[in-house]
Amino acid sequence: MRTTQEDINPKMRAFLVDWLVYVALTFRLPADTLHLAVSYVDRFLTANVISQDKLQLLGVTALIVAAKYEDGIFVHEVRRYRNVAANTYTRQQVVKMESDILKSLNFEMGSPTARTFLRRYITVCRGRDRAKAKRLEFLCSYLAELSLLDYDCIKFNPSVVAAACLFLARFTISPTARPWNLTLQRNTKYKVSDLKSCILMIRKLQLNGTYPGLKGEAIKVKYNDREVRCAFPSFLAFACVLFF
Known part of the structure; x- marks a missing residue:
């Protein structure tokens, strides 16, 4: 802007x-x-x-x-x-x-978005558990749309936003497991340290459920699901996987 x-x-x-x-x-x-x-x-x-x-x-x-x-x-x-x-x-x-x-836009309409990279990243995480894979995709989509609300998120490349959403989604589903590994690092080209600022920004949106001071609830209505309504893991668990 x-x-x-x-x-x-x-x-x-x-x-x-x-x-x-x-x-x-x-x-x-x-x-x-x-x-x-x-x-x-x-x-x-x-x-x-x-x-x-x-x-x-x-x-x-x-x-x-x-x-x-x-x-x-x-x-x-x-x-x-x-x-x-x-x-x-x-x-x-x-x-x-x-x-x-x-x-x-000089008729350049096909610019990549976080969704572009999320599709590729999620395929790396798909296992045999279809229900878990579906929930991961659901949470990634939810977090990616939350990121759209915050103008500060556009300072990050779409690939960074996508990787940060994947990190948070994996952490939300399995807070006791490491949300990032060498396979994801190789496929995304990002270490957790590269994503930290973006992760923290989207994490705030995740905890608030919307942009600060925003009364609109379109995203809440769209993603009115128990995976979103459930309590998120504690800050201590989050700090442990992000900073240590």
């Missing part, structure tokens, strides 16, 4: 991302589309200054662009997306914003 943004701050961005989770859930869009849309928003805000009243327009249009990129067959009607924004914006405004986004 450009430091010259006068009307937009990280909390406003968090509100927008939470709302985009709701919209993506409403239209049953895959998680990859959501992550891609948020990356478009951040890349656009890095290069362009916009007013607060245009932030939702940017978000919903970024979601349309990402949906079109991910699924070129399904028709994504602007009208349907305008409805979820209470018809605040005209069709012409959405089309104009779509053009602005494409130009700002």
Whole structure:
């Protein structure tokens, strides 16, 4: 986000991302589309200054662009997306914003996200226990979406965010076992020391269940499952695996 943004701050961005989770859930869009849309928003805000009243327009249009990129067959009607924004914006405004986004991104639409790397990392952890593998994938997806809420997370490469989510998911499932090993280190190219800052940031989101001060609960609704509602392991157990 450009430091010259006068009307937009990280909390406003968090509100927008939470709302985009709701919209993506409403239209049953895959998680990859959501992550891609948020990356478009951040890349656009890095290069362009916009007013607060245009932030939702940017978000919903970024979601349309990402949906079109991910699924070129399904028709994504602007009208349907305008409805979820209470018809605040005209069709012409959405089309104009779509053009602005494409130009700002120089039509480079396929940038990798944390989801891109998570798919590859998770395959390394899949064992014979299908239930455990499914839970691991579920928690990784949940943590990755929580990471979208915090603007500070974009300072980390998507591969780092993905590895940090995997670390935390494995720790949550088996707090008495080491969540990182040489196999994961070789496949991700990261040591735990490389991930520490990102792990701590996502851990705070995990404990809060959302971004600080954010009342939106779209992610909680989407991941309303006992694996998320359960009490997380103690800080002492977490500190032992991360710092020692």
